Amino acid sequence: MRILAIETSCDETAVAIIENGNTVLSNIVSSQINIHKAFGGVIPEVASRIHVENISYVLEEALRKADLTIDAIDAFAITQGPGLIGSLHVGLIAAKTLAWYYQKPLIPIHHITGHIYANRFVETLQYPMLALVVSGGHTELVYLKEEFDFQVLGSTQDDAVGEAYDKVARVMGLPYPGGPEIDKLAKLGKAHYRLPKVKTSNPLDFSFSGLKSAVLQTIQRNKDDLNKADLAYAFQEAALNELIEKTRSALDTYVVKHFVLAGGVAANSRLRERVLELKKYYPELTITIPPMWCCTDNAAMIGAVAEVAYRHGIRGNLDISADPGLEYS
Ligand code: KG4
Ligand code: ZN
Numbered sequence: 001m002r003i004l005a006i007e008t009s010c011d012e013t014a015v016a017i018i019e020n021g022n023t024v025l026s027n028i029v030s031s032q033i034n035i036h037k038a039f040g041g042v043i044p045e046v047a048s049r050i051h052v053e054n055i056s057y058v059l060e061e062a063l064r065k066a067d068l069t070i071d072a073i074d075a076f077a078i079t080q081g082p083g084l085i086g087s088l089h090v091g092l093i094a095a096k097t098l099a100w101y102y103q104k105p106l107i108p109i110h111h112i113t114g115h116i117y118a119n120r121f122v123e124t125l126q127y128p129m130l131a132l133v134v135s136g137g138h139t140e141l142v143y144l145k146e147e148f149d150f151q152v153l154g155s156t157q158d159d160a161v162g163e164a165y166d167k168v169a170r171v172m173g174l175p176y177p178g179g180p181e182i183d184k185l186a187k188l189g190k191a192h193y194r195l196p197k198v199k200t201s202n203p204l205d206f207s208f209s210g211l212k213s214a215v216l217q218t219i220q221r222n223k224d225d226l227n228k229a230d231l232a233y234a235f236q237e238a239a240l241n242e243l244i245e246k247t248r249s250a251l252d253t254y255v256v257k258h259f260v261l262a263g264g265v266a267a268n269s270r271l272r273e274r275v276l277e278l279k280k281y282y283p284e285l286t287i288t289i290p291p292m293w294c295c296t297d298n299a300a301m302i303g304a305v306a307e308v309a310y311r312h313g314i315r316g317n318l319d320i321s322a323d324p325g326l327e328y329s
Contacts, residue, residue: 003017055091089322100318115290116131127146128256130144135262162179171215186235261290267292
């Protein structure tokens with residue numbers, strides 16, 4: 001089965017063609033990052049306008065790279081939410097038009113399920129599975145007792161971890177997006193600044209806003225002799241301790257065969273190390289981290305989950321709309 005998947009939930013215009021759920025025939029991502037960089041973050045109105053300009057070209061390029069015509073496509077998958085309403089809308093209209101014109105099924109997808117199923121490109125997923133979702137908009141522990149069955153065990157009470165990386169980078173005067181910048185800078189730092197440990201009432205929830213305030217206070221207190229590398233190191237260690245501790249609590253509480261990492265922050269080099277270290281404590285557990293090309297937003301991951309969604313009977317009518325706050329189905 002060949003699925004053409006479209007992803008426009010934030011600032012990447014992306015189209016991919018995926019065969020049988022895990023073979024990538026093409027995967028085109030047109031990033032707007034250089035435009036948004038000038039503003040220090042994504043400007044939603046600008047993002048949706050650029051999606052309108054780019055979507056047809058990205059679609060043509062995906063077909064050209066796969067050396068296919070649209071008649072060879074069996075279904076169209078689209079990110080329905082969560083994300084920026086204007087951005088989601090552009091992809092949804094494109095997918096609906098294609099599905100209607102070519103009379104093929106439309107498969108609406110929850111963006112985060114795409115991040116989770118990106119791990120299909122590495123190995124066959126086993127259940128029960130636990131996913132640590134770490135992106136710019138989400139930080140969650142998601143339990144899949146069975147295939148395509150999503151239960152949120154814990155989520156962030158305030159900022160998402162990617163958002164915390166980006167905000168901390170901004171107050172440290174680093175360019176947008178801040179995640180990769182802090183990742184690089186932290187490698188040059190050492191344990192020097194102490195940042196507080198976070199407390200949440202649900203042991204599987206996360207919180208990052210206190211950490212962000214503590215970074216700001218450290219900057220203000222050390223105005224003249226701030227060591228940015230040491231601060232990046234302290235922030236990163238504190239943020240990743242929070243992620244790993246909560247993950248371990250979930251692994252100790254639930255029956256889990258397979259653990260996967262998911263979302264843009266999965267590109268973080270230190271987090272990838274820390275996740276692989278879990279093997280020491282859980283030798284029976286299969287641990288998968290997504291390939292670097294599939295961590296930040298792309299449409300291949302949407303195609304990967306869409307094949308599963310299709311088997312589970314998920315179809316979209318032509319009256320579905322973009323949903324910025326979409327829940328797991
Ligand atoms: O999944 P994603 O592309 O977008 C959402 O679905 O939200 O994730 C983007 C986030 C940004 O906050 C970015 O700073 C973060 O992923 N990120 C990183 C790294 N690469 C991207 N954070 C930490 N370390 C990285 N190497
Ligand atoms: Zn994402």
